[in-house]
Amino acid sequence: MSEEILTPEAVAFVAELNRTFADRRDELVARRAERRATAAAAGRLDFLAETAEIRAADWRVAPAPADLADRRVEITGPTERKMAINALNSGAKVWLADLEDANTPHWDNVISGQVNLYDAVRGTIEHTSQEGKHYALRSDVRPATIVVRPRGWHLDERHLEFDGRPAVGALVDFGLHFFHNARELLARGSGPYFYLPKMESHLEARLWNDVFTHAQRRLDIPHGTIRATVLIETVPAAFEMDEILYELREHASGLNAGRWDYLFSLIKTFRDAGADFVLPDRNSVTMTAPFMRSYTELLVRTCHRRGAFAIGGMAAFIPNRRDPEVTAAALDKVRADKSREAADGFDGSWVAHPDLVPVCREVFDGVLGDRPNQLERTRDEVVVTAEQLLDVAATPGAATAGGLRGAVDVGVRYIVSWLSGNGAAAIHNLMEDAAT
Template identity: 50%
Template sequence: MSAVMTLPGNDPVENVVLAATTDGQAQLLTPAVLDLLADLHRRFESRRQARLAARRERQARFDAGELPDFRDDTRAIRDGDWQVAPLPDALRNRRVEITGPVEPKTVINALNSGANCFMADFEDSTSPTWANLVLGQRALRKAVAGTLDWMAPDGAKHYTLRPADEQAVLLVRPRGWHLDEKHVLVDDAPLAAGLFDVAVFAFHNAAALAARDRGPYLYLPKLESMEEAALWDDVLGHLEQVLGLPAGQIKVTVLIETLPAAFEMDEILHALRGRVAGLNCGRWDYIFSYIKTLRAHPDRVLPERGQVTMAQPFLRAYSDLLIQTCHRRGAHAMGGMAAQIPISGDAEANDAALAKVRADKLREVRAGHDGTWVAHPALIPVARRVFDERMPTSHQHHVGREDVCVGRADLLQAPVGTVTRAGFDNNVEVCVRYLAAWLDGNGCVPIHWLMEDAATAEIARAQLWQWLHHPAIARAAGRSGDAAGPLYLDDGEPIDFALLERALIGLPGKLADRMRLPGGSRINEAIGMLDRLCHAEELAEFLTIPAYRRLD
């Protein structure tokens, strides 16, 4: 499809098509913005596609038996004596960061929460319907201007922003390189979703943020190599030039949430050294990536999600290496997410959940992390108290972690554990309930007192596939006999498709009053999708790619 996009009263923008309409988009997607989007697409789309092809080629090698390793061709970068650019004042103290979707009420509550920083998330916690994306960009524009408010539907409560100097520092996470934005076509091809998110936000807000020494600041997700980081650096450098910003004005923090990226932390920092402020332990996506990357290796099967904690050696090695790498280069080493939410009506269970949060944050600050993430405002005081007691300075760059000596085997060490019936059934429930909510436009869903997002749903879905396909994976790897048989629950029942079928059939009956759940009307659709994904011969790269086809 090729057409000319016109907006009332404005000049046309050639070969740019907006494939949907929603309230407020004309004020947001002006001809100047569309020109910028077209320019970015034409400059960088071929490089994006080349990087995605490189991902596929590398995964094919892993599927053929190769294992990830540190690169020989970049040894000089790892061994070199260099530092990233100095941090801006606003990003020196990041001891507690809160994350959440970009809908107005959440943006207000997060900026008012008392956290040091708020990551407004267009990726894992936002379902990318066109209406959600436009609403989110409008909310952030108003937040930067200080005019964002939200009225409860019943008129009982009016939410407004605190004064700017009392707000959390805003960071924005765009979608990853692997995702398209199907609602914006340039020269008949979909725009990269991440380019849409960053360019629209920067166009409308960069000058105001720069004038206040507040960025723009970004979180970059799902990177797998230094070349992907270099592509972002070039994109952001071009944006700075177009928008009249000084070079390096746009600062970024990179989530190390893929297994390949764990072997290129130095290289990623180096590629972004003029603008990078730190790396983050994106633990949930990292676990998902471990499963996905090593899916063809039958000796690398993970136990159920609840047993894959940061105490597992492969995750502890990843965290320690990230801290050592960042502090050597003058960057922040940010800790991971506490996904717990307050448990109402059960003080004992709530106390136990908060104790887990305290223990997790104490582990992080003792290890040398410079800050941490929480999913709910009620966890901010818990996390802050731990970091205030153990980190009196604004960060811990002085903790060099010279004791750390992490090698390839440490990052790949398969954890020990089991799969229980409850763990199997929980994976099915979490994936179905999250997917149903996501299809219904909700990307951040409380389930069993945990805030689930796309990353945790991906773990659930990928684990189910890995467990169910273990016999075929083992045979392809040359195993025979018992080694090529099914995996078993800890009670002795084989993990097979009959077990999955019983779990899927029984799930609707377990969900009392399911029509009141987020996305309750799409539970059956989500069950069908999960069933197809689990039966597929190949593990789908991302759950959100086939699901995105069903979104408006």
């Protein structure tokens, strides 16, 4: 299996990316700890004074390609073969093919994920289970547009070394997919599209943009072919949304509100900043908490001002066919969550299970109608301050012993799943991954 992915030409391409960009990656990742220490000592972050002109200026990202203009429902999941087929057949507009949080970076998973992407791009992906059930792409459903999420800048890939040092995981994931599939995607009327996770600054976005420019030039792919949606899932990135889009403006497609990693980033950044940054039980921190509301409102306003899509966060519920009451109650919560996002101006949202695609689609259909998106809603009335983004103390709820026990329970169960090679685990009717 690895022979068809790790061809000499593909490995040489990934090696070139690493030799060109790994040192800059190392420098930028090292800056993260310095910035966290400064923020914790001050008990605050702020918008950057040195980039005020970018925030004030009138500019827009490149127009979206046709198959990314409508993103009202996006389904996320690992690149495991059966789950990939189910996602492509789900009726969602986009499949986030996850090589990051939903994927354990076992070498077999890394390579099989690339094999499955190769076959999915060409429409040849099939699977037969041990029970004899056959899975293939349906002819009566338009397959979801593939958007690949590589690993974040901070992760290495120790199964590949160049010049005596581990490869950068993000460059392995990006490089192999781009090398094998970019031309085929273009021939099929699509393109190489990516979700970029875990960024903490516009300088990290600039690095991605330079990688894109280099890769396109190297393979003689037209500049601007790549499109990237950035997950705003770290607190520092929330203060640089304009700047991140600006750095990627020739390749940017949108921003996504990554709830769970955003909360983790808040804890990690301000863990030494005192009681004002102590969160209640994790299930108590909803998207209506004041500081989370400020984050999503600013995201929608920033995106639409710049002509970029605003994509809502994950609905992680997994329907339980053995318990209709639990399922009905959860679907009501999902519907309410997606209704809030659609009303706020989001252009689409994430779900984790094919059964949730119709629920999310119904909500966004009701708001969008025949329109592919609502970029025209610029939300000019929204004004968000640094203090509002960090107003954790106003979050209702408390930290309880029961909440702690629940978090430990989920954590232990997830680690067991992760160590067994499964990065997306069904736990207590929720799809848990490394973010949740």
